[in-house]
Structure formats: structure tokens, C-alpha cells
Amino acid sequence: MxxxxxxxxxxxxxxxxxxxxxxxxxxxxxxxxxxxxxxxxxxxxxxxxxxxxxxxxxxxxxxxxxxxxxxxxxxxxxxxxxxxxxxxxxxxxxxxxxxxxxxxxxxxxxxxxxxxxxxxxxxxxxxxxxxxxxxxxxxxxxxxxxxxxxxxxxxxxxxxxxxxxxxxxxxxxxxxxxxxxxxxxxxxxxxxxxxxxxxxxxHPPVHIWLFGAGNDTIPVTKFAQLLGWEVTLIDGRKTHANEVRFPGVNRIFVRSAEDALEGLSADAHTVALLMTHNFEYEATLLEGLLPLPLPYIGILGPKKKSLKLFERLENKGFAIPHERIYGPMGLHIGAEGSEAIALSVLSEIMAVLHHKPAGFLRELDGPIHASL
Structure with missing residues (x-):
């Protein structure tokens, strides 16, 4: 792209x-x-x-x-x-x-x-x-x-x-x-x-809805730009969500969790990443994200955090589409530090969107591109 x-x-x-x-x-x-x-x-x-x-x-x-x-x-x-x-x-x-x-x-x-x-x-x-x-x-x-x-x-x-x-x-x-x-x-x-x-x-470029403007999301935006992907950054803090910290991002919105999805349109090439480090913010976000046709919703943090989010939403009557939610998000590659975690996450997104198992190429029986 x-x-x-x-x-x-x-x-x-x-x-x-x-x-x-x-x-x-x-x-x-x-x-x-x-x-x-x-x-x-x-x-x-x-x-x-x-x-x-x-x-x-x-x-x-x-x-x-x-x-x-x-x-x-x-x-x-x-x-x-x-x-x-x-x-x-x-x-x-x-x-x-x-x-x-x-x-x-x-x-x-x-x-x-x-x-x-x-x-x-x-x-x-x-x-x-x-x-x-x-x-x-x-x-x-x-x-x-x-x-x-x-x-x-x-x-x-x-x-x-x-x-x-x-x-x-x-x-x-x-x-x-x-x-x-x-x-x-x-x-x-x-x-x-x-x-x-x-x-x-x-196909349209991948569009990331990136919720969270902390330091750990900066590498995500940089890697996405290298790939030609689009990024919409959303955070409730104007001191963090701005063009000085995130140059080249397509759109930046400073919004509360209740208004975070206003005017956003999802398609089969849109993914959402929850990286706010704010449980209540993400619980509200997830309520709005679940009905949307997003093939990938990633949640940063330990598995117990995702399970806690699911429990809250299930108690409110929501059905959890587990096949589309990745929490913790990212491939298991031993990532440590924000750059490596960003690499792990974007690699997982690419594997999911291309319907690939994200294994080792050396284990393929046939040509690399046989099923692309």
C-alpha cells in the first residue's frame, strides 16, 4: 500500500x-x-x-x-x-x-x-x-x-x-x-x-482507531505510517493527544469515552486498539465497539484485565465476540518495551486481516505466496 x-x-x-x-x-x-x-x-x-x-x-x-x-x-x-x-x-x-x-x-x-x-x-x-x-x-x-x-x-x-x-x-x-x-x-x-x-x-489501507496517547502508542503510529496505514488517535487529554507528540497521524481527537466514537465509520479494514491504561475509559469504549463490524479489537494489558472487562459487559447483557477480541493483544514473540510491543501488535493485526496463523515460514510445506 x-x-x-x-x-x-x-x-x-x-x-x-x-x-x-x-x-x-x-x-x-x-x-x-x-x-x-x-x-x-x-x-x-x-x-x-x-x-x-x-x-x-x-x-x-x-x-x-x-x-x-x-x-x-x-x-x-x-x-x-x-x-x-x-x-x-x-x-x-x-x-x-x-x-x-x-x-x-x-x-x-x-x-x-x-x-x-x-x-x-x-x-x-x-x-x-x-x-x-x-x-x-x-x-x-x-x-x-x-x-x-x-x-x-x-x-x-x-x-x-x-x-x-x-x-x-x-x-x-x-x-x-x-x-x-x-x-x-x-x-x-x-x-x-x-x-x-x-x-x-x-484494498483500502488498514485504519487503526488508536485509543490512548501515552508514550507507548508513539511507536504504533510510526510503524503504521511506514506501512501506509491510516491512524485516528483518540484520548481524553489534550496535553497528550496533539500533533507535536504525534506528527503525521491522520486525525487526532480529544474526547471523553462517551463521545470517543462519534462520527467514526468502521469497515472490514478498520481495527481498534485500547491502550489508554484507564479501565473505566476502556469499559465504556468497549460497549460502543462491540456492535461494530471490526475484525480486530486489541486490548493492552494482562489477561485478567480483559476478563474483568468481559465480566462487566456480560453482566450488562452484552454478548462478547471473543473471536474478534485480542486481549492481551500482540504475538507471543518476547516483546519488551514499547517499540517491540508495537511490532508484536501490528504483526498480529496483519496476520488476522490476512487470515494467517503467524507461524514460522520455514514450517510451510509449499511456497510462501501460495495462499496469498
């Missing part, structure tokens, strides 16, 4: 300076690779890179090819085969063992819905959007349709070229299916052997 945000931001810098650029997108991977389909890198005519398509082994060559695309103003597909261990050019340094297909598109500023603008639309609302990218994997192909459409629940945004391509109709017509996808898929176009469509859901 952070990578896409940075690409969009850099695009506007190039636009302001009239500096030509191209977008490189991983569209298909066979075997193992550091990045998966949907990884992107923006390349300027002067060689500046934003984002990445690998762990570093492909960027140099992709940069040169992107500059050629900028010069010719014509999209191309580049295939990197890292399965040959005798190949000293790619993959050997990282131990890659896959075939990576990368689409490189020149960005035309005058195109109203160029690939970057479609990305921006996809990130513009707190709802899942789907990007459609059409590619011909034949290395001799002279035409690459490229990133053509952004599909949202209520509307579709099609580039001028997309409106002329019948190939996309089968995807655009099934909006409900598209917006239900959790991860990218690439589908062969039935009528063409080498023509594929990358169907890529773009």
Missing part, C-alpha cells in the same frame, strides 16, 4: 516538472519470485526509481528497458527467467527460481485515465477496487493493451482504449465477483493463447 501511495505522489512531481516516466508492473510469475503480480515501479527518464519489482536483482535492467519505452512511447513486455542457476545476470544473488513477466508502460500525462490515475482512483475510496491489466505474453507481440480499467462497486472507470476492447467485457460485467476477490489472479483470455488479464483487487 505504501508503495502505491509513493508512486502516485512521485507521479505528480514528474507531472509538475514535465518529466517523462514509465510504469513497470509484475503481471505474472511462474515459480518463485521476491515480488508477486501487482508489484510496481515508477521510472523517470532521468533514471529515478520509486517502488520495486524485485529484491534488487531486476531493477537495473528494468530501468534501462523502461527508459527505452519512454523514448519510443510504446509499451513492452519483458520476461526474466531466474530458474537457470548458471545465469549470472538475474536471480542468482537472491536464490530466485521463477519466471517473472513485467509490463512496462509509458505514462502519458494527457491521458485522463492513464495507469497512475487509475491507481489513484482505486485508492480514493475506502472500498475494494479492482484494476484490470491486459497483456500479451508473446515476446514478439507488437501491441500491449496495458492497465485499462478500475472497477468499483458503484462504477467502472475505463480508459479510452479499454472501451474499444471486447476482451475486458467478461471481467467488467461481473463486478460483484471482482470486488469479492482477496488476492490477484491472472486469467487467460479464452480466444487468445498468449493474451492474459491480471485481475488485481486493491
Amino acid at each position: 505504501k508503495e502505491l501511495q509513493e508512486i502516485i505522489q512521485q507521479y505528480y512531481t514528474y507531472l509538475a516538472n514535465n518529466e517523462a516516466c514509465a510504469l513497470a508492473t509484475v503481471v505474472k510469475v511462474d515459480g518463485s519470485a521476491y515480488r508477486r503480480p501487482g508489484a510496481r515501479m515508477l521510472v523517470s527518464e532521468n533514471g529515478q526509481l520509486t517502488g520495486a519489482i524485485s529484491g534488487g536483482c531486476l531493477e537495473g535492467d528494468a530501468l534501462r528497458k523502461a527508459q527505452a519505452v519512454i523514448f519510443k512511447q510504446k509499451s513492452s513486455i519483458v520476461t526474466y527467467d531466474t530458474t537457470d542457476e548458471d545465469d549470472q545476470k538475474f536471480g542468482i544473488g537472491l536464490g530466485c527460481n521463477g519466471i517473472i513477466h513485467v509490463l512496462i508502460e509509458p505514462i502519458q500525462f494527457e491521458e485522463v485515465l492513464n495507469p497512475i490515475k487509475l491507481l489513484e482512483i482505486a485508492l480514493g475510496k475506502r472500498e475494494t477496487a479492482v484494476l484490470l491489466t491486459l497483456v500479451d505474453l508473446d515476446p514478439t507481440a507488437t501491441d500491449q493493451p496495458g492497465t485499462l480499467a478500475c472497477i468499483q462497486a458503484e462504477e467502472s472507470h475505463l480508459s479510452s482504449r479499454a472501451q474499444k476492447l471486447s476482451h475486458l467485457n467478461q471481467f467488467i460485467d461481473d463486478t460483484a465477483y471482482l470486488t469479492s476477490l482477496q488476492s490477484s489472479i491472472i486469467q487467460k483470455i479464452a480466444s487468445e493463447e498468449t493474451l492474459y488479464c491480471l485481475v488485481e483487487p486493491i
Whole structure:
């Protein structure tokens, strides 16, 4: 998410300076690779890179090819085969063992819905959007349709070229299916052997409702910003909840527990962290949080504190959705100190939202990305 945000931001810098650029997108991977389909890198005519398509082994060559695309103003597909261990050019340094297909598109500023603008639309609302990218994997192909459409629940945004391509109709017509996808898929176009469509859901960034403005919440906000997540900070003390202590936080509210949730809107990508160190404040908060569709509610502190909160609410007639409440919150990684605890908590949030067990990767039987 952070990578896409940075690409969009850099695009506007190039636009302001009239500096030509191209977008490189991983569209298909066979075997193992550091990045998966949907990884992107923006390349300027002067060689500046934003984002990445690998762990570093492909960027140099992709940069040169992107500059050629900028010069010719014509999209191309580049295939990197890292399965040959005798190949000293790619993959050997990282131990890659896959075939990576990368689409490189020149960005035309005058195109109203160029690939970057479609990305921006996809990130513009707190709802899942789907990007459609059409590619011909034949290395001799002279035409690459490229990133053509952004599909949202209520509307579709099609580039001028997309409106002329019948190939996309089968995807655009099934909006409900598209917006239900959790991860990218690439589908062969039935009528063409080498023509594929990358169907890529773009989910809203995680939004943390962070209750508590003590020193231990500062690392949470910093790590969240590194991930491109949004943070709304709420505390009853104006001496603590302010921009001086929490620069870069999206929103800061000084509120009592009774008013803490006023005007807040939850969705499937919103989580709540109770870190106030104030039992009564959090007991009131939890009453308001329980009915909301939050996939994760974290409670800082010992387990007996959470059990005491549950007991109070049950005595008032509330049913406790234990499957959505994590108290104590965080992964059991031996965290000590506010920075390590923040790492533990945000890692748990990511595991919960991705429906992962948060175990050791070495214990997986198959590829790391097999079930993403």
C-alpha cells in the first residue's frame, strides 16, 4: 500500500516538472519470485526509481528497458527467467527460481485515465477496487493493451482504449465477483493463447482507531505510517493527544469515552486498539465497539484485565465476540518495551486481516505466496 501511495505522489512531481516516466508492473510469475503480480515501479527518464519489482536483482535492467519505452512511447513486455542457476545476470544473488513477466508502460500525462490515475482512483475510496491489466505474453507481440480499467462497486472507470476492447467485457460485467476477490489472479483470455488479464483487487489501507496517547502508542503510529496505514488517535487529554507528540497521524481527537466514537465509520479494514491504561475509559469504549463490524479489537494489558472487562459487559447483557477480541493483544514473540510491543501488535493485526496463523515460514510445506 505504501508503495502505491509513493508512486502516485512521485507521479505528480514528474507531472509538475514535465518529466517523462514509465510504469513497470509484475503481471505474472511462474515459480518463485521476491515480488508477486501487482508489484510496481515508477521510472523517470532521468533514471529515478520509486517502488520495486524485485529484491534488487531486476531493477537495473528494468530501468534501462523502461527508459527505452519512454523514448519510443510504446509499451513492452519483458520476461526474466531466474530458474537457470548458471545465469549470472538475474536471480542468482537472491536464490530466485521463477519466471517473472513485467509490463512496462509509458505514462502519458494527457491521458485522463492513464495507469497512475487509475491507481489513484482505486485508492480514493475506502472500498475494494479492482484494476484490470491486459497483456500479451508473446515476446514478439507488437501491441500491449496495458492497465485499462478500475472497477468499483458503484462504477467502472475505463480508459479510452479499454472501451474499444471486447476482451475486458467478461471481467467488467461481473463486478460483484471482482470486488469479492482477496488476492490477484491472472486469467487467460479464452480466444487468445498468449493474451492474459491480471485481475488485481486493491484494498483500502488498514485504519487503526488508536485509543490512548501515552508514550507507548508513539511507536504504533510510526510503524503504521511506514506501512501506509491510516491512524485516528483518540484520548481524553489534550496535553497528550496533539500533533507535536504525534506528527503525521491522520486525525487526532480529544474526547471523553462517551463521545470517543462519534462520527467514526468502521469497515472490514478498520481495527481498534485500547491502550489508554484507564479501565473505566476502556469499559465504556468497549460497549460502543462491540456492535461494530471490526475484525480486530486489541486490548493492552494482562489477561485478567480483559476478563474483568468481559465480566462487566456480560453482566450488562452484552454478548462478547471473543473471536474478534485480542486481549492481551500482540504475538507471543518476547516483546519488551514499547517499540517491540508495537511490532508484536501490528504483526498480529496483519496476520488476522490476512487470515494467517503467524507461524514460522520455514514450517510451510509449499511456497510462501501460495495462499496469498
